[in-house]
Amino acid sequence: MASYEAIKNFEDDEDDVEMALPHSQISESRSQTFSSTIAQTTPLNIHNVQEQPSTSSRNQPQSVPKPPRLVSLDVFRGLTVALMILVDDAGGLIPALNHSPWNGLTLADYVMPFFLFIVGVSLALTYKKLSCRVDASRKAGLRALKLLVLGLFLQGGYFHRVNDLTYGVDIKQIRWMGILQRIALAYLVAALCEIWLKSDDTVNSGPSLLRKYRYQWVVALIISFVYLCLLYGLYVPDWEYQIQTEPSSEPKTFSVKCGVRGDTGPACNAVGMIDRTLFGIQHLYRRPIYARTPECSINSPNYGPLPPGAPAWCQAPFDPEGLLSSVMAIVTCLVGLHYGHIIVHFKDHRVRTIYWTIPTSCLVVFGLALDLFGMHINKVLYSFSYTCVTAGTAGILFVGIYLMVDVCGYRRLTIFLEWMGMHALMIYILAACNVFPIFLQGFYWGSPRNNILKLVGVGT
Template structure:
């Protein structure tokens, strides 16, 4: 999302300092050449030639260099993702097709998170393509990640937990440790360190040489995927209990969930939830689980609603959709985006870029759909391997389409709004998705909290 710096002054790799002609305007090059050719034979001494070269270098050093073109398609892609996020947040409850899938399956809302992570990866490839000091770059990346993590804890850890009652503050006993910004911070830091330290000095002039140069980064992606699959399908999930407060003055009610299984990917007995309960603590997880919209847990499914009479015990259990194990595959999505950014850095021809983008895009889509067909279902909450592949492939398709329209064909007028939103993505996210703007509208009132700005403009009651 916006856990990274916007791509400003996008540079090509072809600026060789030793090539004097590339630093000079064409007219100056021609004049220098003609002056050298027309000079008398006696004057073309080695000292004279050396002086001409030095003059050219001095001119090139003081010549104002034109700014390299900005990769507009990345801003447009980021802005489109922010707009999609706002759309699903505001209209998801009204249109089920826009809301997150209750468990298995894929809806429009389920593309938002992987699209943000994909953009982070692309941006990191461009930001760290030229490094002067790896230690300094690592320190700065760690500092950026910590800032984003702190911002996520403040905005999503529970500070604005009762907006309608204008009750703010953080209950440390129940603060939510993970969240969207926290997940992006973790993925950003891991992938940034991979980009800084895990690349060889091989020259890139083809697809295979590109893979060789970044083979260690691909090894990290494979190791993380293998680790995720081993834990998801290999760990044993025992029975577990949880408590919820059903009434303000009553004692918490205890529920017992029967599991005793291995390799289960259902809502109650999966390893993703077990790891979060053991490490983070169940009181620090998201209190409104997405599976509460399943038919087993809601009579208004696919919307939230009252529990059915025979609802299972796990329906009201907290579950974090941005948990620890699922964030492992989020890092893989970011690494895939990093590969797409490498193609931008090393290949300048539009046609070559598009070909090298579409090859992994097609493979990811086919592989992800095949996994879903054979039983490894697409699941956003678990961030399954099939979900990783399909959403990363979809991000590649959308990115190539925007690149063709904006950077190749130059059709920027119709995407100016999205471009602006992409350049201010973090600000828009905080205002729209973290309840800061709603709090501003409701936070100023006269006499009663219901007499606020919204009532003044005729919105709400």
């Protein structure tokens, strides 16, 4: 099952966004610097930037106070990491926690958009002060590249078949897309928008905020329009694929009949066609989510044997983090960016809450209306209705955490989630990418079965 991650949240831009799972950990030595690394300082009152010491006092030693951090963002990230772990470990046992087999929305389907939303909020805090746009763009590109490479390493094949102790990478079948790759794409586009697409307008009201960042909203609208045009306008022809049903037998060929436009079902959608065309079907995720639908599993909504007369597409590879759906995921990041702008430009808690609540309510209502009129909520396709509902829900949860933690000061209740949010990348790699199981199984004596697990009486 896929796991999710996001990006660090910084105050300024010198080391702006060290991608991968975000954390807000503050280095004691670097927190006194005006520019910090992305997951390290997220001040609560962003308007109150540290003032430079006067000329007469520059020669006197001073201790620069550490700016307060937006704790609610750490808590929100930690809550999302905890939800990710819960979904990974218990999703197969409790259908309500598992991803929806196709249309619909479950608790697991919120994890990815929550992380993308956090990425957007973090970027607004990171790039609120820019000394050089070109330098900031270069650093953003490098960090996106790092996250892309990390995604290929963790999700491209290295840790497959852990239980058989046969890890490795077959370059002919490596998976090119994935969770971290999607984060990298969304982060890069949102970061470039924040660096280059904002005017010099003064912000003192809601309309002036929209004017200042109007070009970013234009980008979001263009992405949504292109996505809808491709999803509902591309012609999907018939296609076929091969799988090896028996270890010693020849691969079996399956033919899937399509020849349609605008289909959003598992077999003939444009998202899958684009991935098959650009990447090759052998480079897609080999355990498709739709294999849990009633048409493909007698144990639906869980995986299971094929029922009699199962459609030909049931065993076809399909990437839940496909290219077209990942492009649409950028919009979620841009929505989070807008919430971060409100933090940057408004200091009053009541004003922030009002300006957050309005778009949140509109997104949820609009997304549910789209689903009611036939544009189904679908995580795998990252449908427009799914984008609206999940981004709006992320806004609701963020506002609630903000009021509880940063306004009312109830930090004791969330201290563990705050810690998880500050160490999200480490937790993700250990818990969700099979690094911990690899460590337990990878050191052995004589035979791969004589490992640490056997030593403690597990798996004997």
